[in-house]
Amino acid sequence: MSEQPALAKKMRWHDGFAMSLTMPAALIASLGASIGGLGAWGAIALWTVSMVLATATNWIYTEMAAMFPDSSGGIAHYATEGWRSRAPVVGALAGVGYWLPWTTALSVYAGIIGSLVQAQWFPGQTWTLDLGVAELSLPIVVGLVVMGLLYAAAMYGLHAAMWVVYVTGGILLIPLAVFIVGPFLSGDWSTAGLHWNLHGTSGLREALVWLYIMAWTSFGVEVCATFAPEYKETVRDTSRALRAGVLFCLGVFIVLPLALSGYVGEKKIGEDPTAFYVGAFQDLVGGAADLMIVFLIASLLLIMITGLADGSRVLYDMGRQGVTIRQVGVLNRRGVPARALTVALIINVIVLVVLKTPLAIIVTGNLGYILTHILAISGFALLRRDRPDLARPIRLPDFFVPLAWFLTALLAVILVVGATGFSITGYGGFRELAIALGVLAAAVVLWEYRRRVQDRDASAPAGDSAIHEQAEEAPRL
Numbered sequence: 400m401s402e403q404p405a406l407a408k409k410m411r412w413h414d415g416f417a418m419s420l421t422m423p424a425a426l427i428a429s430l431g432a433s434i435g436g437l438g439a440w441g442a443i444a445l446w447t448v449s450m451v452l453a454t455a456t457n458w459i460y461t462e463m464a465a466m467f468p469d470s471s472g473g474i475a476h477y478a479t480e481g482w483r484s485r486a487p488v489v490g491a492l493a494g495v496g497y498w499l500p501w502t503t504a505l506s507v508y509a510g511i512i513g514s515l516v517q518a519q520w521f522p523g524q525t526w527t528l529d530l531g532v533a534e535l536s537l538p539i540v541v542g543l544v545v546m547g548l549l550y551a552a553a554m555y556g557l558h559a560a561m562w563v564v565y566v567t568g569g570i571l572l573i574p575l576a577v578f579i580v581g582p583f584l585s586g587d588w589s590t591a592g593l594h595w596n597l598h599g600t601s602g603l604r605e606a607l608v609w610l611y612i613m614a615w616t617s618f619g620v621e622v623c624a625t626f627a628p629e630y631k632e633t634v635r636d637t638s639r640a641l642r643a644g645v646l647f648c649l650g651v652f653i654v655l656p657l658a659l660s661g662y663v664g665e666k667k668i669g670e671d672p673t674a675f676y677v678g679a680f681q682d683l684v685g686g687a688a689d690l691m692i693v694f695l696i697a698s699l700l701l702i703m704i705t706g707l708a709d710g711s712r713v714l715y716d717m718g719r720q721g722v723t724i725r726q727v728g729v730l731n732r733r734g735v736p737a738r739a740l741t742v743a744l745i746i747n748v749i750v751l752v753v754l755k756t757p758l759a760i761i762v763t764g765n766l767g768y769i770l771t772h773i774l775a776i777s778g779f780a781l782l783r784r785d786r787p788d789l790a791r792p793i794r795l796p797d798f799f800v801p802l803a804w805f806l807t808a809l810l811a812v813i814l815v816v817g818a819t820g821f822s823i824t825g826y827g828g829f830r831e832l833a834i835a836l837g838v839l840a841a842a843v844v845l846w847e848y849r850r851r852v853q854d855r856d857a858s859a860p861a862g863d864s865a866i867h868e869q870a871e872e873a874p875r876l
Contacts, residue, residue, distance in 0.1 A: 481778015
């Protein structure tokens with residue numbers, strides 16, 4: 400029997416850090432809406448809180464990434480390992496809960512690219528095409544074309560596309576620098592018109608809902624851990640990438656909202672929370688606005704590439720570990736999870752055409768994403784208790800265990816309040832919640848099908864045999 404293809408070990412920690420630059424790009428999707436809804440001071444405060452929570456959780460993941468260096472499942476795999484002896488179904492819930500938001504990043508930012516293209520170069524093209532079950536517009540058509548091109552590129556393998564990641568990551572730093580430094584140097588930046596729109600009990604509830612919405616954008620630095628099997632020096636490269644990414648993003652997430660809200664103004668941002676960047680570019684750089692929009696679009700391509708790569712690897716790992724149907728747990732001859740990539744493309748086409756609004760797509764995926772973090776963080780504490788002798792190349796101080804339980808409880812509150820109340824922001828409602836719950840339910844059905852039909856063993860916890868087999872194998876280089 401021929402040896403199966405394996406993920407190539409060709410990445411270094413700075414490659415993972417380049418991937419983490421997707422999160423400042425992701426901030427573009429929800430920053431405008433948060434400023435318009437919360438007031439600038441409220442948005443700045445909550446983005447800061449969200450990133451501080453993300454910093455703490457990602458520090459915890461450095462220990463777990465070193466414990467499972469051959470897993471491409473990232474935090475979903477950590478959750479599976481932590482809860483395996485108590486609730487095997489966690490593997491399915493965490494896997495799909497993590498996979499959906501990263502995979503649908505493709506449609507989120509494809510839609511934003513379409514909106515930017517329309518606002519900058521085709522403002523008069525406001526036509527729509529009614530297809531009965533769906534409606535097409537110029538931004539959606541542009542988004543569909545971009546998704547198709549990235550899918551074709553991804554089929555050649557991530558290591559072959561790292562130069563694209565570096566180019567788009569470097570390009571991202573240009574509009575970031577313009578937006579962070581330019582307003583303060585313009586002479587027009589002022590805090591006089593900034594407000595705090597969170598007051599009393601209702602304000603606390605709204606803050607929790609927004610923390611729910613912000614979670615994927617700020618916590619997403621953990622993407623560095625998903626590529627652990629592909630780092631040349633897995634333990635060192637994974638931990639360095641996680642720490643560098645989270646500290647860089649912490650600074651950006653505090654300063655960028657302050658700079659833009661003080662320069663553009665809350666009202667103007669609230670009126671057009673997606674395309675206000677176009678006007679800001681025109682004011683700051685004048686005739687170079689076209690070039691700046693191209694740079695901004697390139698930075699969004701970075702997060703789409705990362706989301707597609709991350710989501711496909713998680714789905715592949717789920718099939719390999721036995722927590723979903725085996726058909727997606729294979730690589731093609733080039734070592735690419737081609738079937739998982741194809742599933743991602745189909746899902747994103749449907750999501751972009753049906754949900755349309757970027758923030759509505761984000762809130763749909765966040766239910767499973769926050770649930771996965773809850774299971775992974777608590778899994779860290781459970782592994783300390785259940786498997787204390789397990790090798791830990793990176794061992795955090797013991798105070799991280801009670802910190803993990805505190806973060807678990809806090810995120811559980813954010814999940815419950817956010818999932819039942821994100822309609823108060825004006826982005827999403829019952830339909831988005833129903834879709835999110837339906838995806839998790841489908842994950843459980845596929846898990847049962849794998850156990851009872853494909854594995855022909857309804858008595859063994861799903862994924863146990865596959866996990867043990869993988870643990871006994873030597874890593875393929």
